[in-house]
Amino acid sequence: MxxxxxxxxxxxxxxxxxxxxxxxxxxxxxxxxxxxxxxxxxxxxxxxxxxxxxxxxxxxxxxxxxxxxxxxxxxxxxxxxxxxxxxxxxxxxxxxxxxxxxxxxxxxxxxxxxxxxxxxxxxxxxxxxxxxxxxxxxxxxxxxxxxxxxxxxxxxxxxxxxxxxxxxxxxxxxxxxxxxxxxxxxxxxxxxxxKVHHQQVLALGTMAAGTAHELGTPLSTMSVILHEMRTDSTLSDEHREDIDTLQQQVQTCADKLQHMARSVAEEKDSEKTSLATELLDEIIEQWNITRPDVTYSVSIQEDLPPDLRNTTALRQAILNLLNNAADACPKNIEISLRWEPTAIWLTIRDYGAGLSVEQTNTLGQPFISTKGKGLGIGLFLTSTTLAHYDGDVKLYAAQGKGTITEVRLSRRSVHG
Known part of the structure; x- marks a missing residue:
């Protein structure tokens, strides 16, 4: 029409x-x-x-x-x-x-x-x-x-x-x-x-909800069995330490599932507006806790930073990109933040193996991973989340070695 x-x-x-x-x-x-x-x-x-x-x-x-x-x-x-x-x-x-x-x-x-x-x-x-x-x-x-x-x-x-x-x-x-x-x-x-993109996201969300529900029962069973094994007086100290480690891992998995469900429920209420620098500091602080082995440098534009919507989904999307860079090479990751009148740019540069032409053409598609152990959904969900905030992500092969990840966020979407 x-x-x-x-x-x-x-x-x-x-x-x-x-x-x-x-x-x-x-x-x-x-x-x-x-x-x-x-x-x-x-x-x-x-x-x-x-x-x-x-x-x-x-x-x-x-x-x-x-x-x-x-x-x-x-x-x-x-x-x-x-x-x-x-x-x-x-x-x-x-x-x-x-x-x-x-x-x-x-x-x-x-x-x-x-x-x-x-x-x-x-x-x-x-x-x-x-x-x-x-x-x-x-x-x-x-x-x-x-x-x-x-x-x-x-x-x-x-x-x-x-x-x-x-x-x-x-x-x-x-x-x-x-x-x-x-x-x-x-x-x-x-x-x-x-439409296809949204259907894929819905399918992933449905599978994630079902998987989270199904994992609850085996995790509870493992926690009970480990607790009973811990009370066995015949175990050596070394075995008790192993059981303690397993209990911690099981509890971490259970906490992650609860946090995921709670984050989705509280996503709307937890949305706030922060300075772009404050959002990046918050993400990097969380990243340091989960990836203490990484070394990095941060470069930020010196004038007054713009406001940005601070949501759990956006923080997780950027955190996924930082984790991808750390998986490629945890040393000497370069992070830069700059802004223009219409857009905010976040650039992540790693010194890993880099990307081939074939990998570049398939990035962002579901269930296609550049890592042998990856599920191929991290970058797909990240792209979907950034598109919701009128943004996008692009990956380039860096000169010499490594990958450059460039995130663009529109300043028009600050207030939703």
Missing amino acids: AGNHQQLLQLTYIRFVILFCQCCAVAFALLYLRVDLNPWATGLALLLLGLLNLITYARLHSSWPVTQPEFFTQLLADAIIYGFILYQSGGGTNPFIFMLLIPLIITVMTLNNRYIWMMAITVTAIYGSLLVYYVPVVTALSEHQHSLTSLFNFHMLGMWLNFILTVIVITYFIVRINRALQRQQQSLIEEREA
């Missing part, structure tokens, strides 16, 4: 050009050639075309979608009005007879086969009728003398001008329509990709 709206708008521009050229041609024929042309009938047809164009332009400002039947009706009205103008000015002998091709070509470019055949039959019938029925254009010899050669030259000049006009109008329209169709096609592709 949006494409038909744009095409109808372009049609109003074409009508204006044709209306201007026809007015000039009628004035030239009446004032210079002194042809026997009925100005009232021709002027009425041109006035009707102008009124139709004004009504159409006003209609485009309404919220109603432009359907294919409506667009075809507009083109059909053009063909009929063009036929009436030609009828009053020589019919098939008029050099501007090729105006009838304009509605047909627009129909071919924009509408389906049914409307194409209907328009083809209509313009063919109008053209055939104009070869037989028309008002002849006769030169008033008593006032202005023209030889047959001069009249023929004027006719050829008119055909040449009409050909140039038709080429310009059709070329302009086709270029604009093709661009509109390409934008519409790209929009449909993006919508389909977004």
Whole structure:
């Protein structure tokens, strides 16, 4: 529907050009050639075309979608009005007879086969009728003398001008329509990709919820068994330490599951606005706890930092990217934060093995991992989260060695 709206708008521009050229041609024929042309009938047809164009332009400002039947009706009205103008000015002998091709070509470019055949039959019938029925254009010899050669030259000049006009109008329209169709096609592709993306996220969320529920029972069972084993008096101190370690690991897994469920439940209430530097400090502090083996350096722009939405999802998304860099190489990770009037940029540079061309092309797709032990969902979920905040993430192969991860967050989405 949006494409038909744009095409109808372009049609109003074409009508204006044709209306201007026809007015000039009628004035030239009446004032210079002194042809026997009925100005009232021709002027009425041109006035009707102008009124139709004004009504159409006003209609485009309404919220109603432009359907294919409506667009075809507009083109059909053009063909009929063009036929009436030609009828009053020589019919098939008029050099501007090729105006009838304009509605047909627009129909071919924009509408389906049914409307194409209907328009083809209509313009063919109008053209055939104009070869037989028309008002002849006769030169008033008593006032202005023209030889047959001069009249023929004027006719050829008119055909040449009409050909140039038709080429310009059709070329302009086709270029604009093709661009509109390409934008519409790209929009449909993006919508389909977004729909598939959301379905994949929903599937992952459903699997995660089911997995979390299923893990609760075996973790509780393991905790009870480990507690009973811990009370066995025959165990050595070394075995007791091993059991204590296992109990800690089981408790950590249980805490993680509870934290995940609690974070989802409290996500809306916990959302706040923080300075971008404060958000980064909070994420790095959490990262240091879970990855104490990493070494890194932080570079931050020195002027006043902008505000940013501080949510659990956003913090986890950036934390995933930091963990990816640490997995690649935990040493000498470079983190930089900078901002512009419209965007905030976070860059993470590691010195790991880097990415191949094949890996770069598949990054962000679910269940495709660059790590042998990875599940292939971390970067996918991170990209989805950043897109929710009007942002994105891109990965580049760094010069020499390593990977550069670039995160862009829009400052327009600060307040949701």
